[in-house]
Amino acid sequence: MDIERINENTLKLFISYHDIEERGFTKDEVWYNREKSEELFWSMMDEINDEEYFEVEGPLWIQVIVQENGLELTITHAKIYKDGQHIEPPFDIEDKQRMMSSAFGGDEPKAHEFDDFEDLVNSTIDEDSDFIFKLQEFDDIIPLAQKIQETSLFHNALYQWEGNYYLHIRFNEEVLHDEAEDIFSVITEFSTDAEVTIHILQEYGKALMEKDCFDTVIKYFVK
Known part of the structure; x- marks a missing residue:
């Protein structure tokens, strides 16, 4: 095994x-x-x-x-x-x-x-739910962006705060629960849970990619 x-x-x-x-x-x-x-x-x-x-x-x-x-x-x-x-x-x-x-x-x-x-x-999960995941380093978002699918189903943004990188996820109202499960499954392969709120990140952190961070990463960092 x-x-x-x-x-x-x-x-x-x-x-x-x-x-x-x-x-x-x-x-x-x-x-x-x-x-x-x-x-x-x-x-x-x-x-x-x-x-x-x-x-x-x-x-x-x-x-x-x-x-x-x-x-x-x-x-x-x-x-x-x-x-x-x-x-x-x-x-x-x-x-x-x-x-x-x-x-x-x-x-x-x-x-x-x-x-x-x-x-x-x-x-x-509802349209008002904010989920925050912590990345070990910036480069972790590259394989995650390559593996994630159906990015139109959720808002995704990347923040930096106190030397760490945070992924913000908010699902659209139309998202199906099995689709959300698949997304969670992929995200947790490359990140860990974060107790910080989106309000703290927006107030004190730096927004590196305020929307469509996965598509942006694919466009500029994947050859």
């Missing part, structure tokens, strides 16, 4: 079907047997804990993506700040087994994002 740390809150795992078989599971068992899928998941979590990559405590958001030669899992501590306030997700560690079953279960293997995270997004 390959483990990649995306940031302090997010890990990306890749496990090949060969590795799954070596662990004593078949591909069909993983997809259609809930007990087996949970057993595989917790064995992977134990490995993460043993290697001290990640503390599997508290609420998690887990995304499973099917690839030709294996499974890719993105695991994020489910913390989101809206208007500077930390929002607690409506699920806890006792729900993880049900969440893992939901991820692998179904008629066909497919990418899956948990209903619990959708509930979180549903309860927090």
